[in-house]
Amino acid sequence: MESVINTAHEIHFGELAKAALQQYLNQNQYSKIFLLVDENTNKHCLGPFSKIYTDQTERPIVIKTGEINKTISTCVDVWDALSNLGGDRKSILLNLGGGVVTDLGGFVASTFKRGIDFINVPTTLLAMVDASVGGKTGVDLGVLKNQVGVINQPKMVLIFPEFLETLEERQLKSGYAEMLKHGLIADKHYWNKLVQLNESDYKSHIQESILIKNGVVEQDPTEQGVRKKLNFGHTLGHAIESYFLEHPDKKTLLHGEAIAIGMILEGYLSHQLTGMSRIELEEIKKVFLNNYDKVSFTQEDINIIIDLLKHDKKNSHGNINFVLLEEIGSAITDVKVPFNLFKEAFAYYIE
Known part of the structure; x- marks a missing residue:
């Protein structure tokens, strides 16, 4: 390479x-x-x-x-x-x-x-x-x-x-989630290639993912604008990861496992707020649930996770800022999300 x-x-x-x-x-x-x-x-x-x-x-x-x-x-x-x-x-x-x-x-x-x-x-x-x-x-x-x-x-x-x-397969899958994210935010063709991968193919696409991330970072090294796109799935995903890390009765999630959930949830928000089609939303959900175990959430879990959102690093002036998709391969930043949609997003994941 x-x-x-x-x-x-x-x-x-x-x-x-x-x-x-x-x-x-x-x-x-x-x-x-x-x-x-x-x-x-x-x-x-x-x-x-x-x-x-x-x-x-x-x-x-x-x-x-x-x-x-x-x-x-x-x-x-x-x-x-x-x-x-x-x-x-x-x-x-x-x-x-x-x-x-x-x-x-x-x-x-x-x-x-x-x-x-x-x-x-x-x-x-x-x-x-x-x-x-x-x-x-x-x-x-x-x-x-x-x-x-x-x-x-x-x-x-x-x-x-x-x-x-x-590495064991679970660790490889954790990295695969970030590769899938690169396709979702920047390159639909890359996304389509990745969804066809099996475990033995990961190596051959490392460079392509690095090129996508590096291209974004080069434009915005200190995350003032376009680099925020790399946080798709991470606003809710980080809150989920933090909650499962802290809770004594929950199995700790790897980063990619939590971000995979976050991408389904934020995919739902994208469908509701930024125009992503229902067909693409269903495709995203299917790909992630085919690769990652579904996680159970109680209503109490969801309430605490939503409360953790206030600590996200992208927040400013009291607003929770999201990266959402217009379509697979195109992301936009600094989207404000109505509070009621968070629980709807979890309901969509759980259903």
Whole structure:
């Protein structure tokens, strides 16, 4: 796969990624090269990565796995580790992991010593097509997603598709949801290709999803306008993800699983408010329910989830702002939604 070059950083694949990493580190002569992993990537990905990058000298910094650990407390542990290991402003941090590692690692790097360089090496499909690209870094505040962070670009993103072989199908499907989102907001032809995929085909479409996301980010790096389109499904999806993360009796949802629900719900809102046809709404619902287990919601669940919407990062001046679809492949931003439609959307999902 050809590299993706933008004004902020380069995205390399496979053998080109290996060569680019070695060349970049040789040219820049960092004082220290640190590696951040979580428990899973320490176990499953560190060995393969050590064959890609053989000059690693520092022991990896290991954090606990899972969204529940994407917190300021974990950041403090990593900041302490960097300090204790002699990190300075000429150090660099390599983030080897999924979205939690690249989000948190990017934030840690952006704030340690007022900012050191970092490179993202995503190991999950979700991180490859979404989390590691675009410069969004940060952590959660309690169960509220990504409330603290900065937009700061990595020096490079390095994609090694072989890491996907370490993942179970549920994790692959989580990333697939973000790929489907790219089709919904930007490219109907891509959506049509994706709905025909089986698990073995994901690798062949990673670059296309990155190109779509990268094209949006290039137009609007700090999310003042068009970049908001990447949040389709995330306003309700993040609220659902947060609620299931917090509730002791609920099975924790992966990011893509929650966003898949969010896209059905926000698809319904799109049909009601921005002109998307009923035929396309039914198509969206069918595709997601064919790929993701249906989740049960009580009325109490729905009320709490709706209340969580007030914490969404796109909100301004007391308004909850949604990204909705005019049709598959075309999204619009900053849509105000009447309160009564939220429960209608859940009713449509449940029926």
